[in-house]
Amino acid sequence: MISRFANLPFAFVFASLAFSASLRAEVVSTTVQAPPPAATGYFKLGTAKDPAGHEIGVNSRSLLFDGQPVFPVMGEIHYSRVPQAEWRDELLKMKAGGVDIVATYVFWIHHEEIEGQWDWSGQRDLKKFLQTCGEIGLKVIVRCGPWCHGEVRNGGLPDWVQAHKDWKLRSTDTNFLAATKILYGKISKQLQGQTWKEGGPVIGIQVDNEFGGSPNYLMALKKLAMEAGMDVPLYIKTGWPPMKTPVPLGELLPLFGAYPDGFWTRGIQPMEGAAWENFTFRITRTDTGIGNDTLKMDQDSDTAGTEKYPQLTCEVGGGMPASYHRRINYDPRDVEANVLTQLGGGSSLLGYYMYHGGQNPEGKLSTLQESSATGYPNDLPVKSYDFNAPLGEFGQINPQYYWLRRLHLFLHDFGAPLTQMPTTLPGMRPKDKNDFATLRWAVRSDGNSGYVFVNNYQRLQPLPAKQDVQFKLNLAGGELTFPAKPVTIPADEFFFWPFNLDLGGVKLIYATAQPVCREGNTFYFAETPGVKTEFVFDEITLAERARADFQNVKPSRKPAIKLQTAAGRKIQIVLLSEADSLALQKTEAGKFGFEPAQKFATTKLKTERVKAAGPAREIPLSSGKSRLAIAPNDADFANAAVWKIKLSANIDLEQNPLLRIHYLGDVARLTLNGKLLDDNFYAGREFDLGLDRYAPEIFSGDLRLEILPLRKDAPIFLEPQAKPDFGTNETLLKLQSVEIVN
Numbered sequence: 001m002i003s004r005f006a007n008l009p010f011a012f013v014f015a016s017l018a019f020s021a022s023l024r025a026e027v028v029s030t031t032v033q034a035p036p037p038a039a040t041g042y043f044k045l046g047t048a049k050d051p052a053g054h055e056i057g058v059n060s061r062s063l064l065f066d067g068q069p070v071f072p073v074m075g076e077i078h079y080s081r082v083p084q085a086e087w088r089d090e091l092l093k094m095k096a097g098g099v100d101i102v103a104t105y106v107f108w109i110h111h112e113e114i115e116g117q118w119d120w121s122g123q124r125d126l127k128k129f130l131q132t133c134g135e136i137g138l139k140v141i142v143r144c145g146p147w148c149h150g151e152v153r154n155g156g157l158p159d160w161v162q163a164h165k166d167w168k169l170r171s172t173d174t175n176f177l178a179a180t181k182i183l184y185g186k187i188s189k190q191l192q193g194q195t196w197k198e199g200g201p202v203i204g205i206q207v208d209n210e211f212g213g214s215p216n217y218l219m220a221l222k223k224l225a226m227e228a229g230m231d232v233p234l235y236i237k238t239g240w241p242p243m244k245t246p247v248p249l250g251e252l253l254p255l256f257g258a259y260p261d262g263f264w265t266r267g268i269q270p271m272e273g274a275a276w277e278n279f280t281f282r283i284t285r286t287d288t289g290i291g292n293d294t295l296k297m298d299q300d301s302d303t304a305g306t307e308k309y310p311q312l313t314c315e316v317g318g319g320m321p322a323s324y325h326r327r328i329n330y331d332p333r334d335v336e337a338n339v340l341t342q343l344g345g346g347s348s349l350l351g352y353y354m355y356h357g358g359q360n361p362e363g364k365l366s367t368l369q370e371s372s373a374t375g376y377p378n379d380l381p382v383k384s385y386d387f388n389a390p391l392g393e394f395g396q397i398n399p400q401y402y403w404l405r406r407l408h409l410f411l412h413d414f415g416a417p418l419t420q421m422p423t424t425l426p427g428m429r430p431k432d433k434n435d436f437a438t439l440r441w442a443v444r445s446d447g448n449s450g451y452v453f454v455n456n457y458q459r460l461q462p463l464p465a466k467q468d469v470q471f472k473l474n475l476a477g478g479e480l481t482f483p484a485k486p487v488t489i490p491a492d493e494f495f496f497w498p499f500n501l502d503l504g505g506v507k508l509i510y511a512t513a514q515p516v517c518r519e520g521n522t523f524y525f526a527e528t529p530g531v532k533t534e535f536v537f538d539e540i541t542l543a544e545r546a547r548a549d550f551q552n553v554k555p556s557r558k559p560a561i562k563l564q565t566a567a568g569r570k571i572q573i574v575l576l577s578e579a580d581s582l583a584l585q586k587t588e589a590g591k592f593g594f595e596p597a598q599k600f601a602t603t604k605l606k607t608e609r610v611k612a613a614g615p616a617r618e619i620p621l622s623s624g625k626s627r628l629a630i631a632p633n634d635a636d637f638a639n640a641a642v643w644k645i646k647l648s649a650n651i652d653l654e655q656n657p658l659l660r661i662h663y664l665g666d667v668a669r670l671t672l673n674g675k676l677l678d679d680n681f682y683a684g685r686e687f688d689l690g691l692d693r694y695a696p697e698i699f700s701g702d703l704r705l706e707i708l709p710l711r712k713d714a715p716i717f718l719e720p721q722a723k724p725d726f727g728t729n730e731t732l733l734k735l736q737s738v739e740i741v742n
Contacts, residue, residue, distance in 0.1 A: 032447050032475050032476070035420070035447070038061040045234055046232045047232070049197065051198070055233075056233035060309065063419075070416055070419070071415025072139075074099065074349060077103075077354070078358050079129035087129060093356075095136055098405050099355060102140045104143065108146055109153055113365055115160040127189075138201060141205070142204070147211075151378070155376070184228045185228050202232055203233050204232055204235070206235075206236040206237065207222055207237060208221055209238055213243075215247040218252060219251065234253060236254075236314070237252040239254030239302070239306065243303045249308065254309055255313055256315070257353065259320060260337075260338045261459060263320060263328050265289070268716055270717070270720070275459070276458060276461075279341060312351070316342050316350055317335060318390050319335065319357070319388035321381075325378070327719065328717075332400040339407065344423065346423040348418070354387040355389055358393060359386075369383075381678075383676060394656075402583070410515055413517045437464075440456065441454045443471075448475050452497050456492060456493050457494045463491060465488050466489040469486055469489050470487075475500070482510040488531075493529060497528075498515055504521050505566075506537055512528055512532070513527055516576065524584065526577075526578065527575060540566070542565065555575050580594060600742065602739045604737065608646075609735075610642050610643065616731040619711065619714060629716050632708055640708050642704055643735060645703045647659075647703065648699070657690075658688045660741045661689075663687065663736055664736065665734070666711070667682065669705075670687075709731040
């Protein structure tokens with residue numbers, strides 16, 4: 001189910017499988033050639049060395065550290081959406097999950113909502129956030145804007161900037177650039193002492209976001225950043241939308257993204273548009289779905305010259321928020337399979353958006369979320385930006401965190417060679433989202449060794465098992481067909497398998513299991529559920545008369561295979577079950593251990609309903625072609641059902657307790673003494689509130705839950721599993737449970 005690479009040369013290949021109507025595979029060979037050397041010499045970036053002499057660089061295939069390829073992991077968290085008191089603990093969770101680089105937006109409106117009144121205090125203290133990252137050992141890429149999006153009001157532009165009708169925003173307009181120059185100067189002061197060349201964690205700056213206009217604007221922003229003193233090894237732009245006129249070669253690294261599905265889709269049907277393509281393996285880097293509510297991308301192609309840059313990502317979907325009209329609620333496997341296809345498709349930096357959810361801060365003049373009332377396409381919750389990310393709004397650990405952690409272990413131990421392995425696609429690939437017969441697979445290889453990636457999974461569409469599958473590769477060293485006997489690829493599974501992998505001096509010809517990590521001369525693998533595990537080694541690399549073929553290996557935490565190389569070195573192979581491989585973690589001491597299964601205690605709470613719901617509101621629609629459902633406003637909550645919730649003062653805050661609400665309805669929100677704490681668009685998952693964030697007031701104050709009824713005819717998308725049974729009713733509202741979870 002996971003994909004990773006090993007320490008070997010790099011290049012990737014593909015074999016081609018054609019399937020008959022009975023889903024029985026025909027093996028088709030593919031020739032794998034060694035790729036040419038990576039290109040370099042044309043990148044025009046910032047100071048690469050830190051005071052200790054360590055250098056961050058780049059070539060056409062990957063980032064480099066001290067001249068050597070690296071495969072880092074990047075995760076997005078927004079400092080201004082998380083209380084400062086929680087930063088350290090949450091960043092430590094990110095690091096424990098395998099994140100090496102933190103990405104964070106600087107939302108202009110969070111810092112200068114009122115012209116001339118700057119606020120860098122509390123959770124807006126960028127410098128303190130950067131210092132905390134540095135103390136923990138995390139590098140940082142700062143996404144400076146001025147326009148960020150991030151589902152923030154005006155995309156992060158303050159209202160007073162928007163009010164200048166004579167300014168041409170996001171352009172080389174002198175007035176707009178003058179205001180941006182002040183912004184960049186303020187950001188630069190926050191970065192003083194924190195840049196890489198000063199021994200700090202900041203290694204990169206992103207200018208603007210999702211910009212497809214004139215490259216002159218992006219180059220002007222880079223110039224402003226450098227003039228302000230933001231001298232860093234990497235300058236970045238988003239690779240989407242495709243630009244008709246490319247940025248001058250080597251000036252800005254394009255970073256890409258891919259999501260399993262998005263709230264930005266204008267319709268209310270599942271998997272609209274080209275979302276299904278992110279469950280296939282592709283060479284094209286641009287996801288035409290990202291932000292297509294505003295970008296209107298209709299070309300499935302990259303900007304000219306993109307192939308001269310490494311395939312780096314900054315927005316592989318770690319989750320997805322529910323907008324009012326489109327209530328996305330990913331299955332964790334949606335995230336995981338999407339990540340696998342990005343990896344198999346050639347990525348050499350996995351960057352997740354979001355990796356950690358958050359909550360919009362208080363505004364001085366208005367609420368700070370994206371909304372149709374401000375001219376933006378979508379209505380988002382006023383407070384919640386949970387994003388259903390690997391780490392939630394209050395630091396909750398969601399299931400995909402563990403799968404991603406396992407993948408990151410692999411990348412840290414085996415990723416460097418993988419970065420230099422290009423992807424080869426098979427001749428036969430899925431024709432459309434209804435092509436269930438064609439196996440989705442790819443190869444990354446150096447011409448001799450590499451990995452075969454398989455994704456037999458698509459969001460909201462079961463894919464059948466594929467029978468009698470073998471991969472036949474024509475490599476520089478000869479033909480390789482594996483497994484020895486055809487196997488069945490289970491329905492809805494995804495994974496990667498190595499071939500010709502060097503394991504400490506032993507050559508693993510192939511395994512039907514995924515490499516996970518290495519501890520000395522012990523190598524950990526994860527079983528592929530539903531497939532018998534076999535390991536086949538090259539007997540020439542083993543001690544004389546050593547066994548080279550191991551069939552039907554059983555998972556265990558103890559070594560399943562013990563080998564001795566021809567040179568006398570002892571090697572061990574541990575095959576872990578799926579559950580054990582997901583529990584495997586690296587300790588602070590650098591050792592591997594198994595995380596105990598989480599045990600949660602739940603305490604049911606009694607609630608007092610103080611007001612019944614009034615009539616369900618008529619749902620207004622936005623103007624324009626899309627005609628999307630508009631979220632309720634404060635006045636609409638006059639018809640909400642209301643419950644009082646009383647909390648015991650004896651709740652142990654050391655356990656990070658959550659107030660967890662299960663309900664059926666349209667929109668729910670929690671208030672304390674009349675002030676909005678958090679809100680939730682019903683999408684079929686629980687509504688959580690972290691209690692320690694609001695202590696001690698929450699134990700003595702007037703805590704209320706408000707829920708609006710859901711209309712049967714509401715023009716919204718709900719996941720199939722989230723759609724409630726209305727029976728003969730036209731509306732539905734039900735409080736199912738309120739509990740404390742710790």
